[in-house]
Amino acid sequence: MKFLAITLIVHRPDPVTAVLAPTHERFREVLDNAVLAEELGFDGFGVGERHERPFLSSAPTVVLSHVAALTRRIRLFTAVTTLSLLDPVRAYEDYATLDHLSEGRLDLIIGKGNGTAQRELFHVTPEDQWDRNAESYEVFRRLWRQDRVTADTRFRPPLKDAEAWPRPYQRPVRVWHGSATSEESVDLAARYGDPLFSANVTHPVEPYAELVRHYRERWEHYGHDPAAIAVGAGSAGLCVARTSQEALTAYRPVFESNLAFQRSAGLPVVFETLEDFVARGSALIGSPEQVIDKVHRYHERLGHTVLHVTADAGGLPAARHRASLELFQSAVAPTLRREIPDPPFAWAPVLPAGTARTPAA
Numbered sequence: 569m570k571f572l573a574i575t576l577i578v579h580r581p582d583p584v585t586a587v588l589a590p591t592h593e594r595f596r597e598v599l600d601n602a603v604l605a606e607e608l609g610f611d612g613f614g615v616g617e618r619h620e621r622p623f624l625s626s627a628p629t630v631v632l633s634h635v636a637a638l639t640r641r642i643r644l645f646t647a648v649t650t651l652s653l654l655d656p657v658r659a660y661e662d663y664a665t666l667d668h669l670s671e672g673r674l675d676l677i678i679g680k681g682n683g684t685a686q687r688e689l690f691h692v693t694p695e696d697q698w699d700r701n702a703e704s705y706e707v708f709r710r711l712w713r714q715d716r717v718t719a720d721t722r723f724r725p726p727l728k729d730a731e732a733w734p735r736p737y738q739r740p741v742r743v744w745h746g747s748a749t750s751e752e753s754v755d756l757a758a759r760y761g762d763p764l765f766s767a768n769v770t771h772p773v774e775p776y777a778e779l780v781r782h783y784r785e786r787w788e789h790y791g792h793d794p795a796a797i798a799v800g801a802g803s804a805g806l807c808v809a810r811t812s813q814e815a816l817t818a819y820r821p822v823f824e825s826n827l828a829f830q831r832s833a834g835l836p837v838v839f840e841t842l843e844d845f846v847a848r849g850s851a852l853i854g855s856p857e858q859v860i861d862k863v864h865r866y867h868e869r870l871g872h873t874v875l876h877v878t879a880d881a882g883g884l885p886a887a888r889h890r891a892s893l894e895l896f897q898s899a900v901a902p903t904l905r906r907e908i909p910d911p912p913f914a915w916a917p918v919l920p921a922g923t924a925r926t927p928a929a
Contacts, residue, residue, distance in 0.1 A: 569863075569908040570915065571901055573605040573879035573893070574647045574802070576616035577625040583825030583883040594624060595631070601879040602635040604890070606642040608897045611915065612675065614645030614876065619653065620685035629662040636670035643673045643915065647876070648746035648765075650681030652701035653690040655724050656708040660732050664712070667737045674738065677765050677800075678705060679746035679753060696723075698752045705743075705756065712740045742913070744800060747779055754779050758786035763798035763911065766870060771838055772848045776801070777869040784871075798911035800874035801866065805851035807884060808895045812854040816842060819853050822883035852877065856899035863904055873911045875904075 575598055581588045589597070602613045613635060615628040625631070632644045644666070651659065667674040680701040687693065692700060700723050707724075710717045711732050719727040745757035748767035757764045764783050766776045780799055787797055805822075809815035823842040830837050839845035845853075850866065852859045863875065877896065881889035 569901075569904045570611040570874045570910060571897075571904075572612035572614050572645055572800075572874065572876040573601065573610045574614035574616070574645065574876045575601065575625075575879040576618060576623055576647070577631070578622055578880070578882075579624045580622040580829075583829065584821045591624060597880070598631060599634060599638060602642070603638050604893070605879060606639045608893055609901070610642060610897070612643040612645050612874075612876075613639070613879065614647035614677070616647045617650050617681070618683065618686065619650070619681075619689055620683045629666050632674075633666055633669055636666065636673065643675055644670055645675045646677055648677045648679035648681070650686070651678045651704040651708065652680035652692055652697045653686065654704060656704040657711065657724070657727075657730070657732055659704070660708050660711040661734075663741065664732075664734050664736055667741060668734060672738045675742045675744065677744040677746045678708075679748075680750075698750070699723075701752075702756055709740075709743070709760065712736055744798075747783075749775065749779075751779065751782055754783040755786050758783055758792070759790050761787070761790070761792045761796070763800065765800040765874070766802065766872070768801040768850050768866070768870070769804045773850065773866060773869050780870050780872075796912050797871075798874070798913065799870055799872040800876065800911075801850070801870050801872040802876050803850045803852050803878070804845070805849075805853060805882070806877045806892055806896065807853045807888075808856060808859055808892045808900060810855065810895075812858055815854050816846070818884065818888055825883060852896075852900075856895060859896070859900050860903050863900075864907070867908055873909055 577594065577598055579591065579594050605613045615631045616625045617628045619626050628646050636644060649659065663674065663676065680697045687697065703721060703723055707717065707719050707721060710719065716729045716731055717727050718729055721727065744763045744765040745753050746765045746767065747753040754764065764780065766780055768776045784797060788794060805819065807815045807819040809818060820842050823845060827837065839849055845851055852862060
């Protein structure tokens with residue numbers, strides 16, 4: 569099993585102290601967390617893309633380029649690249665450049681995105697967002713594989729024998745399809761034989777397991793080898809401690825503050841208590857043994873071989889969050905790496921034939 573640390577760069581007052589950090593400090597925290605993730609042995613670091621409050625993740629390529637300069641080994645993920653909002657040619661140029669700068673460490677997780685404000689910002693409607701996502705991905709995919717592309721597109725000017733530069737470093741880049749609730753994303757992933765990344769955050773496991781089941785059915789429908797399937801899954805929170813009571817005590821103020829925020833903002837509340845959140849949600853809160861057991865239980869339903877945890881403290885004291893990440897890597901990850909297989913492809917960059925990669929310093 570592989571492990572990612574991911575941030576959406578949420579920027580709102582600390583759920584416990586109510587202090588809002590300056591924007592530049594929040595970005596600095598993201599960079600520090602990326603360096604820490606590499607030091608602790610995580611396999612990937614991901615940055616989301618959102619174009620509305622309370623997120624600062626509107627330019628993931630810029631943030632990941634800085635992360636690439638500060639790290640040497642860890643793979644760089646987007647979580648997710650909102651192709652329904654983007655011109656696929658411009659997105660290709662940005663990500664191909666980032667892939668060169670990182671020496672082939674880039675993975676993309678794409679999705680249509682969510683949120684009314686960002687749809688309105690880009691003049692995307694609920695009715696056309698899925699068609700936009702599919703069209704953008706099809707053009708993006710061809711640009712990465714073909715030197716010249718002709719495409720009769722609906723949502724951007726058509727392409728005729730078009731070139732996009734720079735040409736790729738990885739040929740091709742690996743693209744995951746992020747899915748929270750929609751069969752459209754699942755079907756697109758299965759059609760092209762791409763891996764799936766289940767959000768697995770907001771609800772209990774059942775709806776996510778149903779989407780993964782549908783993905784596997786569609787995968788076989790399109791004639792792909794079932795042994796080549798790769799699924800990733802998220803988690804809703806992280807607090808690993810020596811005992812379950814210690815973990816619950818540390819996380820309770822965070823949960824209660826987040827619950828109060830959800831209610832005040834009129835957001836739907838799925839888990840009314842911390843105990844229910846831990847029991848029925850994907851949050852990894854407890855002793856190492858409890859966290860290992862929960863990941864196994866989710867693996868039985870999802871069959872995932874990649875897991876993401878939050879890179880941010882999210883209201884936990886910084887020292888507590890670091891201790892949680894350290895304990896996860898020392899007492900949880902080694903067991904899961906032994907007992908759950910890796911995805912069925914090389915984690916190292918996929919390079920063109922005859923291309924040698926410069927060894928990392």
